[in-house]
Amino acid sequence: MIDVVLADDHPVVRAGLRAVVDTQPDMRVVHETSTAEDLLAWLDGGGRADVILLDLRFGDARMGGAAATGAVVRRHRTPVLVVTTYGTDADILAAIEAGATGYLLKDAPTEELARAVRSAAAGEVALGADVQRRLLSRLRTPAENLSGRELEVLRLVAAGRSNDAIARELFVSVATVKSHLAHINTKLGTQSRTEAAAVARDRGML
Amino acid sequence: MIDVVLADDHPVVRAGLRAVVDTQPDMRVVHETSTAEDLLAWLDGGGRADVILLDLRFGDARMGGAAATGAVVRRHRTPVLVVTTYGTDADILAAIEAGATGYLLKDAPTEELARAVRSAAAGEVALGADVQRRLLSRLRTPAENLSGRELEVLRLVAAGRSNDAIARELFVSVATVKSHLAHINTKLGTQSRTEAAAVARDRGML
DNA sequence: CCGCCGATCAACCTTTCGGACGATGCGCGG
DNA sequence: CCGCGCATCGTCCGAAAGGTTGATCGGCGG
Numbered sequence: 001m002i003d004v005v006l007a008d009d010h011p012v013v014r015a016g017l018r019a020v021v022d023t024q025p026d027m028r029v030v031h032e033t034s035t036a037e038d039l040l041a042w043l044d045g046g047g048r049a050d051v052i053l054l055d056l057r058f059g060d061a062r063m064g065g066a067a068a069t070g071a072v073v074r075r076h077r078t079p080v081l082v083v084t085t086y087g088t089d090a091d092i093l094a095a096i097e098a099g100a101t102g103y104l105l106k107d108a109p110t111e112e113l114a115r116a117v118r119s120a121a122a123g124e125v126a127l128g129a130d131v132q133r134r135l136l137s138r139l140r141t142p143a144e145n146l147s148g149r150e151l152e153v154l155r156l157v158a159a160g161r162s163n164d165a166i167a168r169e170l171f172v173s174v175a176t177v178k179s180h181l182a183h184i185n186t187k188l189g190t191q192s193r194t195e196a197a198a199v200a201r202d203r204g205m206l
Numbered sequence: 207m208i209d210v211v212l213a214d215d216h217p218v219v220r221a222g223l224r225a226v227v228d229t230q231p232d233m234r235v236v237h238e239t240s241t242a243e244d245l246l247a248w249l250d251g252g253g254r255a256d257v258i259l260l261d262l263r264f265g266d267a268r269m270g271g272a273a274a275t276g277a278v279v280r281r282h283r284t285p286v287l288v289v290t291t292y293g294t295d296a297d298i299l300a301a302i303e304a305g306a307t308g309y310l311l312k313d314a315p316t317e318e319l320a321r322a323v324r325s326a327a328a329g330e331v332a333l334g335a336d337v338q339r340r341l342l343s344r345l346r347t348p349a350e351n352l353s354g355r356e357l358e359v360l361r362l363v364a365a366g367r368s369n370d371a372i373a374r375e376l377f378v379s380v381a382t383v384k385s386h387l388a389h390i391n392t393k394l395g396t397q398s399r400t401e402a403a404a405v406a407r408d409r410g411m412l
Numbered sequence: 413c414c415g416c417c418g419a420t421c422a423a424c425c426t427t428t429c430g431g432a433c434g435a436t437g438c439g440c441g442g
Numbered sequence: 443c444c445g446c447g448c449a450t451c452g453t454c455c456g457a458a459a460g461g462t463t464g465a466t467c468g469g470c471g472g
Contacts, residue, residue: 010313016222107216147448160401175451182430194400195366353418381421
């Protein structure tokens with residue numbers, strides 16, 4: 001029997017995951033949490049599970065799920081299966097780098113979810129079919145000339161922030177932001193922040 | 207007894223919605239569909255329901271849920287409650303204009319969802335708390351007072367053009383473009399061209 | 413008819429951006 | 443070990459953008 005913990009701040013999604021898990025004869029939900037703090041507290045308090053189903057947007061949105069994933073993996077040995085509705089390539093990579101055992105989208109078929117849970121419980125890597133496809137297509141086209149930091153800056157630029165605001169948001173100097181932006185414009189072949197934002201939107205880099 | 211139809215292409219979300227509905231004593235799920243075509247076919251084939259829970263991203267992503275909502279509302283009288291994970295102001299407005307009875311985000315509490323279903327079944331409007339907040343904040347900042355020319359400029363700004371390029375494109379002087387842009391920033395409450403572009407995108411003004 | 417608004421332009425000034433340097437430290441792979 | 447990419451910061455300068463004020467002109471409605 002595989003003991004599963006659900007960690008998702010959406011009640012509806014939690015109920016959905018529970019429904020899927022409960023209909024599998026070989027697994028059961030042993031705990032539900034809606035915040036990252038609760039999850040860690042439960043685990044620290046002696047909670048035991050074979051797999052944790054974690055929402056990428058779990059808890060604080062800015063941490064992504066990566067921080068929560070990392071915390072769980074570092075402090076406990078429980079495999080973390082990230083389940084999310086959407087997510088960029090960068091999100092997926094971040095989660096995997098943080099130690100997630102698997103990653104799949106919520107629109108994955110029920111059986112795929114169940115299979116992933118079993119794989120994760122067995123310590124195997126379990127990536128959803130579409131996640132695999134995306135990672136592969138990414139390797140084929142290194143469209144991501146942009147470094148992680150540059151992409152971060154680009155996102156804020158596209159959100160309309162000024163260099164100064166971005167600098168404060170990222171805890172760096174304006175000079176650094178300008179430096180990143182210069183590299184972004186070079187790599188994208190753009191002439192200005194606004195044009196870079198437009199191109200980024202078109203290419204789905206956000 | 208309120209008969210509910212679930213229309214969502216995410217198996218997990220469907221299961222979650224079903225779990226919520228089934229735990230309410232006064233409602234039940236009578237049908238589930240994963241495509242807009244199936245939903246319409248079921249309704250056309252004599253299917254009866256009191257409320258349809260429809261995912262905004264239901265079916266073809268480009269149609270949004272608005273097209274599906276419109277089709278259902280026009281051909282049948284069933285109240286449609288749009289339930290989605292995310293969505294811009296424009297998405298919400300489009301759904302409501304298409305005839306949706308209500309709109310709420312998937313992270314709404316279980317009771318809020320149940321309440322919304324009862325309201326929708328009774329023919330009342332049911333907007334999620336956060337949806338209401340967003341619509342109100344939008345009304346506070348009058349968006350659509352942009353003149354035709356200003357909107358034209360805004361579009362080019364969002365496309366990443368410089369003032370000079372816009373001026374040449376519209377056969378006016380740079381001063382005029384700057385003048386329009388100044389008015390745009392005033393009306394949108396923005397501080398820069400890039401921020402104006404971001405806001406315009408969010409509000410679906412492009 | 414006169415006022416208001418939209419569109420057009422101008423001059424002036426301040427702030428912000430962007431380009432062109434250079435410089436440091438860090439980690440990773442040949 | 444050394445190079446290279448990444449991230450960090452700095453300076454200088456010119457260009458672009460934004461704010462302010464003010465102006466002309468054409469319609470549209472009271």
